[in-house]
Amino acid sequence: MSLISEGAEVRRPALAEPSLATVGDYIALLKPRVMSLVVFTALVGLSVAPGSLHPITAFTALLCIAVGAGASGALNMWFDADIDAKMTRTARRPVPMGRVQPGEALAFGLTLSGFSVVVLGLLVNVLAAALLAFTIFFYVAIYTMWLKRSTPQNIVIGGAAGAFPPMIGWAAVTGSLSLEPILLFAIIFIWTPPHFWALALYKTEDYARAGIPMLPVVAGEVVTRRHILLYTLLLVPVAIAPWPLGFAGAMYGVTSVVTGAIMLLLAWQVFRERRPAERACRNLFAFSILYLFLLFAVLLVDRGWGGLIARIAT
Amino acid sequence: MSIGLAMNEPANKDDGVVLTEAQKRARRSRSIAIAVSLAALVLLFYVMTLVKGPMILVRPM
Numbered sequence: 001m002s003l004i005s006e007g008a009e010v011r012r013p014a015l016a017e018p019s020l021a022t023v024g025d026y027i028a029l030l031k032p033r034v035m036s037l038v039v040f041t042a043l044v045g046l047s048v049a050p051g052s053l054h055p056i057t058a059f060t061a062l063l064c065i066a067v068g069a070g071a072s073g074a075l076n077m078w079f080d081a082d083i084d085a086k087m088t089r090t091a092r093r094p095v096p097m098g099r100v101q102p103g104e105a106l107a108f109g110l111t112l113s114g115f116s117v118v119v120l121g122l123l124v125n126v127l128a129a130a131l132l133a134f135t136i137f138f139y140v141a142i143y144t145m146w147l148k149r150s151t152p153q154n155i156v157i158g159g160a161a162g163a164f165p166p167m168i169g170w171a172a173v174t175g176s177l178s179l180e181p182i183l184l185f186a187i188i189f190i191w192t193p194p195h196f197w198a199l200a201l202y203k204t205e206d207y208a209r210a211g212i213p214m215l216p217v218v219a220g221e222v223v224t225r226r227h228i229l230l231y232t233l234l235l236v237p238v239a240i241a242p243w244p245l246g247f248a249g250a251m252y253g254v255t256s257v258v259t260g261a262i263m264l265l266l267a268w269q270v271f272r273e274r275r276p277a278e279r280a281c282r283n284l285f286a287f288s289i290l291y292l293f294l295l296f297a298v299l300l301v302d303r304g305w306g307g308l309i310a311r312i313a314t
Numbered sequence: 315m316s317i318g319l320a321m322n323e324p325a326n327k328d329d330g331v332v333l334t335e336a337q338k339r340a341r342r343s344r345s346i347a348i349a350v351s352l353a354a355l356v357l358l359f360y361v362m363t364l365v366k367g368p369m370i371l372v373r374p375m
Binding site: 018019020021022023026054056057060063115119123 | 331333336337340341343344346347355358359361362365366370
């Protein structure tokens with residue numbers, strides 16, 4: 001049973017009432033902004049992988065990964081409609097607004113999940129499809145249904161779901177895994193907690209109202225700020241690691257060192273903040289998105305760009 | 315009641331669901347989106363078959 005199902009204010013039309021959902025509502029169920037980051041990190045994994053892949057096969061792989069990520073978002077919105085209705089950030093999503101009925105979101109998510117995994121398996125390779133299926137399962141069943149409502153470590157473990165796409169991209173090309181895609185996984189995995197805790201610090205009331213046991217709600221602000229700093233201290237060397245390990249060149253090295261220093265500075269400002277001021281947390285949250293984007297973009301240019309152009313040219 | 319009688323009866327406004335114009339527009343847009351998605355899927359399979367040729371049946375791990 002859900003911890004927070006009582007008092008949910010999801011607007012449900014009568015069963016016989018025809019749907020007013022537009023195509024835009026269904027696109028919103030796919031969480032396009034999250035999907036764009038997933039596609040980008042998968043593209044990097046695909047581009048830096050050794051070996052060759054026909055551009056149309058690469059496009060198919062990215063399309064399947066994008067649809068699979070969108071399907072996860074739809075299933076997340078189906079299950080979380082009750083808590084989405086209580087949070088200002090999510091209250092205008094299609095299910096809590098009553099524009100899409102929960103059953104429709106469930107059917108949409110399950111259909112797209114099945115299609116994305118089967119098509120990836122049929123047209124690209126089975127390992128990539130298996131990883132995509134596991135990612136959808138992890139995000140929906142492990143994170144959304146279990147961890148999110150039961151532990152303040154929800155996004156620490158659940159962050160793995162968002163970290164898989166570069167591995168899927170790599171597997172689409174090579175049909176195997178190695179240290180390099182695991183390192184890309186580790187960067188996103190360790191990046192996720194400070195990113196979301198910075199958001200949770202200035203949305204604490206929202207999360208508390210919805211009954212989600214985010215770290216600031218359960219352990220308080222001081223503990224959360226300390227955790228943000230500790231995770232950032234761990235993140236920065238892991239993000240630099242592709243350079244000394246020889247997976248990336250000097251351009252990536254310089255970028256990861258400079259942006260890592262800014263991340264540490266912002267995390268320190270959050271840590272030193274004595275009162276619940278939003279500014280430092282907002283700055284860290286916003287920069288963390290840019291940080292991850294820059295790391296992967298530079299890796300794409302530094303390492304994968306040549307291979308990508310060669311693939312398109314052949 | 316026979317089928318013939320039922321067909322000759324005047325339409326009762328209370329029977330069935332009568333869509334509003336907004337609902338009809340929403341349904342039409344959804345139907346078009348489904349049709350476009352299916353056509354894109356067919357095209358994807360066609361193009362991928364051309365790209366892979368006989369290798370389409372080979373699915374390495």
